[in-house]
Amino acid sequence: MSSPSNYDIVIIGAGPVGLMLSTCLARWGYKIKHIDNRAEPTPTGRADGIQPRSLDLLRNMGLKSAIMAHKPARVYEVAFWDPAKDGNGLVRTGTWASCPSFIDARYPFTTLVHQGKIERVFISDLEKNGLQIQRPWTIKGFKADEGLDPNYPVEVHLEHVDGGQRESVRAKYLFSGEGAKSFVREQLGITITHKDPISHVWGVIDGVVRTDFPDIKMKCTIHSRHGSIMVIPREDNMVRLYIQIASSTDPDFSPRKTATAEEVQASAKKILSPYSIEWEGVEWYSVYPIGQGISSKYTLDHRVFLGGDACHTHSPKAGQGMNAAFLDALNLAWKIHAVEAGLADRALLTTYETERKDVAESLLSFDNKYAKLFSERPPAATEVQAASEQASSASEDNEFVKTFKESCEFTSGYGVAYKPNALNWSPVHPARSRLIHPEGTKLRTGRLMANADVTRVIDANVVHLEQGVPLNGSFRIYVFAGNPSTTAKALKDFALHLTNKRSFFSSYLRPDIDSVSHHETHNPHSLFFTICTVIAARRDQIEIVRDVPSLLARYRDHIYADDRWDRRVPDAAAAAHAKMGLDQEKGGVVVVRPDGYVGVVVGLADGSGTVDALNEYFGSFCSKKLGETLAQL
C-alpha cells in the first residue's frame, strides 16, 4: 500500500555514495527520501579524484560533460622526488603514467575537481527528476520488520538537526551513506575491522601557491630529510598538499595530534627546499586521523544497507574513496531495481555485500602494498619502463613490475574483478551448455567489457561500443554477429528462440509493449534488456533488412559495423571482435550486466543453443522459471 509517507528507499547522506544511488534510482522512477545533515553540499575540500573508469561511468550517465565544464586538472603522470645523494636538495627519481598504455582506457588520466562541484552535478540531475535533498536533517532511529509491513518493512525516524521538526516514514530500503561515522552501522552493531593496525594523522591543505618547484602541476610524492609530502594539482590554479603529521608507529603517537595551517605550510616549505613556495590563498585546511578499516557486514537483512566510507576507510594516497563509493552505489542500485521491477529474485541482493566487500578488501591490501612499494627501494628506470609498456611479457615481470601493474589497475579503477557467482559465470561454471565461454574469448567475467570503436549502420556515426547503451538498468546483450554469410542461420535461430514463450526475453516483455513509440531506442521490448548487434563487415556492405533478423533490427541505433581500425589490434579486420577474443567469422554473444561488468560469454550457434545458454544464465537469478527449447511455433 503506497501512502505519502511510504518510500521505495530512504537514503541518509548526500556524499558521493548517496548521490550516485539516488541519481540512478530517481532516473529509473523510484520514490526516494534523501536527507543530509549538512545545510549545503561540501563547500570546499574533501575527495577530489575521479578515476579513469569512474569517468567512463559518468559519461555513461551523461554527466561527464558537466564535470569537465569545471575545467578540472588532469593527472596523466606521477612524479617521485627523493633527497639528492649529496645531501643537497631534491631530485626527481622518476615519473610514470597514472594509467599506462597496457590499460586500454578511454581517458587515461585522473580528473581532479573538488567534491562539492561533483555533488552539485548529481544534485542538479536529481532536481530534473523532481528530487530535492532534505537538509539539514538527520536520522534518529529505524526498525525493519517484514512481519509488520511486508511491502514497506523499514520504519525510519528523521529529525531536523535543530531538533524542531520530526518525521517518520516507511520504506522498502534504508541506505546509509553517512561516511565513516555511521549512525546506522552503529545501531546495527556492525563492527569495523582494522586490516592494518597502523593509523596516521594527515594534514591537508588546498590553495594557490607561487613556487619554482617544476612539478607543481603533477601528482608528486616527495620524500625529503624533513618529511614527506604529496602534491595533487587542482582546478583554478590550486594545489593540494597532503602531509603526514603523525603515524601510529611514532613513539609518542596520538591520534589527536594536530597542527595549524601555518605549521603545515612551514613543514611544506622545509620539505620542498631548495625550491620556494609562497601561499597566495588557502581554500581549505584540515587535519584528520585515518586508519584502514572495513565493516564486517554491509547489511544484516538486505533491507538496510551501508556503502562508501560507512563500510571502508583507507589512506587518501591512492585517491580511491569517492570512486569506491560510486561503485558501491552502482552495484546496489541496479540490483534493487532488478528486484523491485520484477526481474530478479530477492536473493540477488546478497551479491551486493559479497561483491563489494571483496573489492574493498583487495583495495585495502593494495593500499598497504602501494605504500610499501616505494619505501623499500626506488625502482630502476628499466623497471618503470617495463611496467609502463603494453608489450612487456608476464614472464619478465619481477615483483616490482607486477605490483606496479596491479597498482595501476587499482588506481585507474579497471582492477575491479568480481568473483564468480550467479551473475559472473566463470569459464569453469558447471552449466550444462557447452557454448558457454567459447574458446579464445579474452573477456573476463566479473570485469569490464573491453572498449571498442564501431560504426553505427544507420547513420555511419562512430560509436564507443561500451557507451552505446546508457546506464539504464538494463542488461546489455551484445550479439557479435561475425560474418553474416557464415552466421545467417545462427542469427535467425537466435532471434527466433528469443521469442520462445519461456525464454528470458519473452518472460520479461514490457507490459506496455504495444504502445511503445517507434522512436524508443534502448528498450522497445523489455525494460531489462537492450540488444546490440555488431557485424564483422564494412558498414557500406551491410543491409539491415537483409542481414539482421527483424527482432534485432528493431534496435536500429544498436546495429554496428565492426570496421574501425584499432591500434591495439592493428592487423585485425574486425577490431571489436578481436578485442573481445571472438571469432570474426563465427561471432559470439556477450552479456554485460547493467553496471558494465561481463556476466557470461556464449557461442553463437545454429539452433536453440545460444538462447538456451542465456536462459540458463538468467535463470540462475531471475524471478521466473525460464524454459529451454519450448518453441512458440
Place this chain on the structure above:
Amino acid sequence: MSSPSNYDIVIIGAGPVGLMLSTCLARWGYKIKHIDNRAEPTPTGRADGIQPRSLDLLRNMGLKSAIMAHKPARVYEVAFWDPAKDGNGLVRTGTWASCPSFIDARYPFTTLVHQGKIERVFISDLEKNGLQIQRPWTIKGFKADEGLDPNYPVEVHLEHVDGGQRESVRAKYLFSGEGAKSFVREQLGITITHKDPISHVWGVIDGVVRTDFPDIKMKCTIHSRHGSIMVIPREDNMVRLYIQIASSTDPDFSPRKTATAEEVQASAKKILSPYSIEWEGVEWYSVYPIGQGISSKYTLDHRVFLGGDACHTHSPKAGQGMNAAFLDALNLAWKIHAVEAGLADRALLTTYETERKDVAESLLSFDNKYAKLFSERPPAATEVQAASEQASSASEDNEFVKTFKESCEFTSGYGVAYKPNALNWSPVHPARSRLIHPEGTKLRTGRLMANADVTRVIDANVVHLEQGVPLNGSFRIYVFAGNPSTTAKALKDFALHLTNKRSFFSSYLRPDIDSVSHHETHNPHSLFFTICTVIAARRDQIEIVRDVPSLLARYRDHIYADDRWDRRVPDAAAAAHAKMGLDQEKGGVVVVRPDGYVGVVVGLADGSGTVDALNEYFGSFCSKKLGETLAQL
C-alpha cells in the same frame, strides 16, 4: 572622446555572422551596440549545419560543448539514391564520407543542430560579457564622416520596429549582418552579382517522420522519376527535407512559385516510393527562392562593413551559409582588434574584403561544380574509393576524383585558402631573409596549421597543439625547437633578440607588464602574441630550466614535448614536427594568425636571423617601424 552614445561598433543583425563578431569583440573588451529586428532568436528552421572546421573554431572559443549538449545529429557519410534500372523504385548508388580521411580533421563530421540553439549559445556568452541584443530594433540610416569626428566617424540611427522609440549613436564601425536583404548594402548602393544565372525555388520542411527508408538518418541526395529530394538528419529524431520546387531553367519558371506543406509532403512521398513516409509532426516549413549572388564590395570606406548573407548567397545543398558567415566575422573581428588595440596599421582592414570575397567566389564556383558533379554521370565505385582514400596519388586522380576532393575540402571547411598578401607570405615572397619558408615545410600560408597532439611538459597532459591557445586575438608563435642539444644556441639567440628594443615583441609589450599575475597563461608580455615551444624529445627528458630560455619558459602552459605517436606519420619520432614538415633536429618557427591561418614559416637559426625575419613579417602590417638587429645590450 567617449560618451554614453559612443560605441566601438554597431552591429545590425543577430544571426551567425553578427553574433560571431560581437562575441569575439565583447570578449576582447569592446563596447558594442548590437540590434536585431526579430523579437527573439530564430525559433525554428534556417541554417543548421556546422562544418568540421567550424567545430574546431567553436572549440577554440570554448563554445563547442554547449553546442554538443543539444545532442546534434552528426553526418559522417552522404548517400546517393537513383531510380532502379528496371524502373521499379530506388537504389543506393553509393555513399561516401562527408570528411574523408585524406582530410586530417579532429571532427570528421557535420554537426546538425538548429540555428536558434546555436544563436542562444552565443547570446549566453555575450551576456557573460554584459552585452544584451537590443530587440526588436532596426536601422533607419547612417553616415560615416571622418572629418566630423575622427574617433567615432559613423553616425547610426536606430528605431524600435514599432516606430515608437528612436536612438542615434556614434561608432567607430558599423557592421551589417542583416542577411540577404541588407538595408546597409542598399544604402551604400553596392550591387549583387549573380555568378550563375540559374535560380531555384526550394521547399524545406523539418519534422518527425515514420519511415522504412533505410538512410533516413544519413544525409542523402535522392533522384527519382518524380523529382529530387535532399534528406538531412536533425537532433531530436527530426529530419529536414529539401525539395526543389522550381528552377529558372523550367519553361514556366516564376521565382514566386510556391507550394503548401501538404504538397511538399505529397511530393516527398512520391519521390521516396516504394518506401513509406508518414509525418508525426512538422516543426518548420518554408518555401524560398534562392540564387547565387555575391556582393561587389564588402565595404566602401573600411568603417561600414558587410558580412554573411549580406555579401553572398548560394544554394543550401552544401550547407555553407552559416560556416561562411562565421569565418567572415572571425576574419573581421581580429583585424578590427589589431587596428584598434594599436598593433596594426589601419590598412590591414583592406584584407577583409580581399580575403573573404575571394573565398566567397571560390565557394560559388564550387557550388556550381558540385551540383553538376552528379547530374552528369554517377561515379564508379572505384572512383569513390580512390577519392576517399588518403593514399591515392595525384597522378591517378581523374576529373571526378579531383572535384570530389575539392568538394570535400569545401564542405568540411578546410578548403579556405587565403591568397598571398601582407599577412600570408608565400614561399616566393620577395622578403630579404633567406630563412623564410624553409625547405621541406608542409604548411601552406593562408591555410590552417596542421593539427597535432603534443604533451605539455609541466603536467604531462595531452594537448591538441592547434587548440592550446584560445581565440584571444593574439598571433600564435610556435617555436618548433627541434632537438634541444642541436638548437640550444639558436633558441637562446631567438629569445635574446626578441628583447631587442625594436623587435615586434618589444614594440608591443603590455603597458601593465609589471603587474601581470604570474598565473597569466597566454599573454604575460604582450596582448598581441602568445608563444608556444614544441621540443622534439620525450617529455621525461625535458627540463624546462635547462632546455628553454626563460622568456619562452614564461609561457609554461605552452612548453610541449613532441612525443605523441600519430597514425598519419607513423614512423616519425617527432610527429608534430613531421606533420608541419619541419626538421626534427633543426626545428623552425611558425607564425599563425589569430584566426588560425598560417602567416609565415621561418627557419630557426643561430644569431638574429629568425627574429629579423619575424620583424620583417610583422613590419609589413604593423603600426610601428620594427628594427632589425638593434640589440638592447
